[in-house]
Amino acid sequence: MCLAVPMRLVSVEGNEGKAELDGIARKVSLDLVPGAKVGEFVIVHAGYAIQLLDEKAAEEQLELLADALERE
Amino acid sequence: MDSPQLVTLGHGSGGRLTQRLIREVFVKHLSNPALESLGDAAALAPVPGRLAFSTDGFVVSPLFFPGGDIGRLAINGTVNDLAVAGAQPLYLCASFIIEEGFGLESLERIAASMADAAKLAGVSVVTGDTKVVERGHGDGLFVTSAGIGRLREEAPAGAKAVRPGDTVLVSGPIGDHGAVIGALRSGMELQGLESDCGPVAAMVSALYEAGIRPRFMRDPTRGGLATVLAELAEEASVSVRVREADLPVRDSVRSVCDLLGLDPLYLACEGRVVAVVPREQADKALNVMRGAPRGEGSRVIGEVTEPAVGPVVLETRYGGTRLYDILASEQLPRIC
């Protein structure tokens, strides 16, 4: 149901930021991710960052995948 | 400070202001003997053989975008329609519907851009017209262009000439123009992504000069690549199989699509050719296209098959398939 994409924050000013993906940048609201910092990845939906992307969890997910497939 | 000069209803009255507008904006930039005569019609030299004649209207918002503007689109749109019909574009005309209050400076920028595009495409704008409508009755500027070209004897016979086994080529990355317009309209900034607006006439000429005889050519504008191929499939009673792995799509175009929920196969191109050639001519056609102006990104993307499950069958990178038909209505940004 919900089209949302991971983008990198390239600037932050108060509760507004600019997020970028492959050279495409857009103003996003940071109301829902207070404390988000430049360089972090956020999931953007309808002009709002709705969640931070957890890099450690991404790694863990890939490791889980590798493990699972190794055990096959 | 001088206030900017604006187009007024007087500029459309047909009187002195109109004459000045035509001389100081259009003739100044698009000058050639036929246009300068400013008669009611342009007198042209005879052209041997059959003629091709095409017209197209242009409404785009924003009027200026990375890689082009409405004027450049109007020139290339008609040039490309003639080219893919198998004609050598020669003469164009352009008609302008201007909204009262439009900036003269913008109009002049557009005229200069058209002059540049015409020069690049090797055509002359030989006649034109301007009208001014009241403020609120137009979206700044609408342009209609039409053009005449010399039709080659070997011009494609039409979709029905296409046969299962034929090879499908595209002359470069798809969807650049549609992605640029979609992104700008949704408040996005672009770095390094431009409209592909440009002429394909030289590339088509190169194909003919090399002895290639395309069975079908089209410039995939509105509706994009998928619509062109689905229309072909419908008319020729065939299917077209496209391999996603061979389909050139820029990362940035894919990102715009991910953000707005659009499909690159349905995005407009304004300077690409889709060509269908007999399989034995495919390698040569690819080489010629790659060596021609604006053709360096050319790829073989698939082939024509007997009628299959869908008009266009995209073989995904993962070995699955996805079906495409003619685009039903304009793609709009979505949330789900």
Next chain:
Amino acid sequence: MTTESDRRKELTGARFRDPAAVRALSEAIARRAPGRLLRVMHVCGTHENALCQFGLRDLLPSWIKLVAGPGCPVCVCPAADLDMAVRLGLDHGAIVTTFGDVVRVPARITLLEVKARGGDSRVVYGIDDGIRIAKENPGRQVVFFAVGFETTACTTAAALKRGVPENFSVLTSHRLVPPALEALLASEGDALDGFILPGHVTAVAGLADYRQLAERKKVPMAVAGFEPVDLLLAIKELVERIVAPGRHERPVSNAYGRAVAEGGNPTAREAMSTVFEPCDSSWRGIGVIPGSGYRVREQYAAHDAMRRFGIAPDPDIKDTHPGCRCGEVLLGHIEPEDCPLFRNGCNPDRPIGPCMVAFEGTCHARYRHGHASRVQKKER
């Protein structure tokens, strides 16, 4: 050393699009054949899009039937809500702003037709664009028609909480996923073997409601992201839980950990509970589900379009055209071809039911099939 661009590629999906991993996962799933047909439902339009875009159904064994449930908030939006948006544009002279998916969905007329009839409806990327339009048009009333699940509801809540211009209001038709799953389980019972949970809804709302539901109803669930590896990993986790439930401590697996935390996004949840209160809501094709919608709380009533304009849903507006069977298609009970209107008055150019509107709506997607037999018919 990982460069910035590598890091980006990892997080933005490149490694979750790896064809080798996709192949390995699809083989791993195929090895878990249960000896019967599994009916698995996802409830997310973007999952359906991803499944189609990557062609993933072709990579799954024939014993898994992936049903596209009521996962598109636009498809489940009742005609009576759409009709209110239409009336605001036509009868109340408001500028109605909304998402592109909404404007072609038919009620009495579509929001696109509102424009053709002299009203003002505009497609926007999000609620903040609607707010901008309100600032640019201080003399006009601007309404944002807010559809969407939790993912979108939190953006509406954030905007209202932050404060909006006086001439701006929202017509809300938000819907919540957990009550809908509960209702589906009640009506479908044993016919569903498991759910693929929507990654972005859970990224906002967290997993507590789903864990509770899964344990109570003994139904396995797996949260999926939107890349091919994400989806197949979730399907594998789900199949394992269906085939050997005793081997897994928890019936809900989170296969989208990079976006979905156990508690979701607390700021977003807090914004939603500040601005909205749950209410019973109607779903197109399903009916009223208790506690499955959001009403604007009294404190924000000034920016609630229904209160501002004194409008209410028209009880005479029927959700579907007589004969339209989208409700049953939505639940996977019938195939699109079983509907008398399919290809027979209902088509992508002029959709009658919501399943024909979106490109990956079940009916629209099916419409593209069968080219060869149509060609043969034409030539005969």
